[in-house]
Amino acid sequence: MKRINLFFIILVSALLLLTGFRVENEYYLGVAVLILIHAVNATAMNVLLGYTGIISMGQAAFFGIGAYTSAVLSVTYGINPIATLFAGAAIAFVLAYIVGFPILKLHGHYLAMATLGFGMIIYIFMNEMDFLTGGPSGFVGIGDIVIFGYDLMDEKTFFIAMSVFFVFFLLICELFDKSFLHNKLKFIKNSESACRSYGISPAKTKVLVFASMAALTAFNGGIYAFYTHFISPVSFSFKYSAELLAMATVGGLGYITGGVVGAVCLGLIPELFSTMEEYEMLVYGGVLAVVVMFFPGGISGTLKKLVKRDA
Amino acid sequence: MLDINNVGVSFGGVRALNEVTFQMPETGISALIGPNGAGKTTLFNVITGFVQPTDGTVIFAGKDITPYKSEQVFMSGISRTFQNLNIIPELTLRENMYLGFIGKEKPSALKTLFRVSRGYWKDAHRRIEECLDFVGVTEYAEMLPGSVPYGVLKNFELARAVLSSPKMLLLDEPAAGLNLAEKENLAKMVKKVSENNVCILMVEHDMQFISSLADYVVCLNFGEVIARGTYAEIRENKDVLKAYLGDEDA
Numbered sequence: 160m161k162r163i164n165l166f167f168i169i170l171v172s173a174l175l176l177l178t179g180f181r182v183e184n185e186y187y188l189g190v191a192v193l194i195l196i197h198a199v200n201a202t203a204m205n206v207l208l209g210y211t212g213i214i215s216m217g218q219a220a221f222f223g224i225g226a227y228t229s230a231v232l233s234v235t236y237g238i239n240p241i242a243t244l245f246a247g248a249a250i251a252f253v254l255a256y257i258v259g260f261p262i263l264k265l266h267g268h269y270l271a272m273a274t275l276g277f278g279m280i281i282y283i284f285m286n287e288m289d290f291l292t293g294g295p296s297g298f299v300g301i302g303d304i305v306i307f308g309y310d311l312m313d314e315k316t317f318f319i320a321m322s323v324f325f326v327f328f329l330l331i332c333e334l335f336d337k338s339f340l341h342n343k344l345k346f347i348k349n350s351e352s353a354c355r356s357y358g359i360s361p362a363k364t365k366v367l368v369f370a371s372m373a374a375l376t377a378f379n380g381g382i383y384a385f386y387t388h389f390i391s392p393v394s395f396s397f398k399y400s401a402e403l404l405a406m407a408t409v410g411g412l413g414y415i416t417g418g419v420v421g422a423v424c425l426g427l428i429p430e431l432f433s434t435m436e437e438y439e440m441l442v443y444g445g446v447l448a449v450v451v452m453f454f455p456g457g458i459s460g461t462l463k464k465l466v467k468r469d470a
Numbered sequence: 471m472l473d474i475n476n477v478g479v480s481f482g483g484v485r486a487l488n489e490v491t492f493q494m495p496e497t498g499i500s501a502l503i504g505p506n507g508a509g510k511t512t513l514f515n516v517i518t519g520f521v522q523p524t525d526g527t528v529i530f531a532g533k534d535i536t537p538y539k540s541e542q543v544f545m546s547g548i549s550r551t552f553q554n555l556n557i558i559p560e561l562t563l564r565e566n567m568y569l570g571f572i573g574k575e576k577p578s579a580l581k582t583l584f585r586v587s588r589g590y591w592k593d594a595h596r597r598i599e600e601c602l603d604f605v606g607v608t609e610y611a612e613m614l615p616g617s618v619p620y621g622v623l624k625n626f627e628l629a630r631a632v633l634s635s636p637k638m639l640l641l642d643e644p645a646a647g648l649n650l651a652e653k654e655n656l657a658k659m660v661k662k663v664s665e666n667n668v669c670i671l672m673v674e675h676d677m678q679f680i681s682s683l684a685d686y687v688v689c690l691n692f693g694e695v696i697a698r699g700t701y702a703e704i705r706e707n708k709d710v711l712k713a714y715l716g717d718e719d720a
Contacts, residue, residue, distance in 0.1 A: 331583070334583050334584065334585070335583060338582050338583055338585070339568055339572060339577070339582055339591075340579060340582055340583060342558070342561060342565055342568060342569065343569070343572060345558050345560070345561065346558060346569045349556065349558045350556040352520065352540075352552075352556075353552060353556030354569075354573075355519075355520070355539070355540035355541050355544075356518055356520075356540050356543075356544055356549070356550050356552075357544060357549075357569055357570055357573040357630075357634075358541050358544040358545055358573025358574050358576075358634070359541065359569070359572065359573045360541050413560075
């Protein structure tokens with residue numbers, strides 16, 4: 160078995176600690192929390208596309224399902240916020256499992272279109288079911304999460320809690336990346352027919368991976384809802400799925416560090432180019448085009464090659 | 471070991487296989503030959519569950535495996551190799567080998583993730599070493615497929631196919647793309663596998679390779695069995711010569 164990349168986990172932990180201790184500005188802490196949320200979602204996208212070969216353009220929908228489930232259950236029905244996170248994940252898991260069986264028989268562009276269609280349907284539901292979701296005006300009044308008696312009411316405490324969750328999440332991702340589960344998914348991505356002739360069922364495995372990543376994204380959606388205290392369908396449109404795809408691609412598809420690196424790079428673009436907001440998408444597209452054309456392994460893949468060459 | 475009974479396959483209006491019937495001996499090496507388009511690969515796909523026959527049955531070790539999916543066919547004891555190598559380029563040969571093991575002895579995903587199934591992986595590792603050693607590719611185990619000669623990769627595929635201890639092994643054009651020395655080496659390996667009580671059926675075009683290995687040969691043409699018997703019998707068969715060389719030459 161391969162050793163886990165402790166260097167990467169320690170590096171991320173150190174950066175998070177440094178940010179927690181040194182940064183007092185609430186705006187910057189808020190940006191850091193959002194980048195962590197994007198990083199989790201982009202990693203889920205990376206596991207789907209980079210490892211298993213599933214192109215899902217409906218990830219924003221699962222993110223939204225988690226967010227709305229947490230918002231509705233905690234505000235309308237007064238259920239414990241932590242329990243609502245798990246409820247959102249469970250609903251997304253079941254929904255993805257049901258939807259996954261027929262659509263994961265498709266491949267490439269057809270699969271992208273099918274997942275896009277699913278995302279659009281959920282987006283329409285979020286807009287039209289205003290008695291439940293608040294419709295296009297959004298859902299307001301979402302409270303705080305309380306963990307072990309600590310109310311995550313300000314940016315600092317939320318950042319610390321999110322950092323702990325994120326480091327734990329990275330550790331699980333590293334364990335996955337260095338285990339044979341990762342090899343199994345890459346085998347499925349490489350050749351489904353060969354998998355079947357070696358007793359591995361690509362259909363079952365793909366549905367399970369799709370549903371698990373949907374659950375993770377939905378759980379993260381719940382965290383997002385409790386962080387922002389306000390959600391609206393705009394945050395869960397096709398555009399967000401495309402952004403996650405861009406983050407995973409720029410960071411490096413098939414590398415567990417890819418989602419994190421991509422989320423940091425693309426998550427910072429709106430901040431770095433805030434003075435020229437109207438050109439934001441142009442910069443986004445430019446970065447993506449350069450990476451796809453000149454660095455096919457993304458930033459992580461290119462760095463890994465450089466390290467190997469020097470070694 | 472394997473009984474093919476009146477198997478027929480139609481793709482729309484095209485009859486790819488028509489009333490194909492033969493019994494494979496319990497042991498030894500058999501070969502399936504025929505000109506291009508004869509239906510050899512379709513029959514392979516029927517046996518391995520990739521294609522459902524329109525008529526007929528496939529009986530393996532006394533069990534009707536006709537409705538089985540390919541995963542079930544594998545679990546029943548039939549392993550196969552592919553004409554195009556299915557090896558993941560970014561994994562070493564040893565890592566690629568594990569994929570031949572996890573399908574049969576399915577490990578728990580959670581135990582694998584949290585590394586608590588050490589006994590399972592120790593067993594897998596031991597079996598993999600045995601199989602790599604069996605076909606003589608141990609020295610390449612830590613290398614990536616791109617830096618290994620094609621002949622070694624063919625042997626590697628054989629090692630991965632026998633990892634699950636199959637009762638029967640199907641080889642799809644094993645000698646394709648190999649030079650003479652590599653073919654001779656592969657032939658030795660195939661013989662060695664067969665001597666370990668594994669029944670082998672191969673699709674092959676190289677007659678020299680077949681003559682050196684096959685105990686029993688079945689010849690297909692236009693989806694029908696036109697001859698069966700030993701290599702010497704098949705070589706003299708007029709229908710086979712006609713199928714390969716045409717009317718006048720035959």
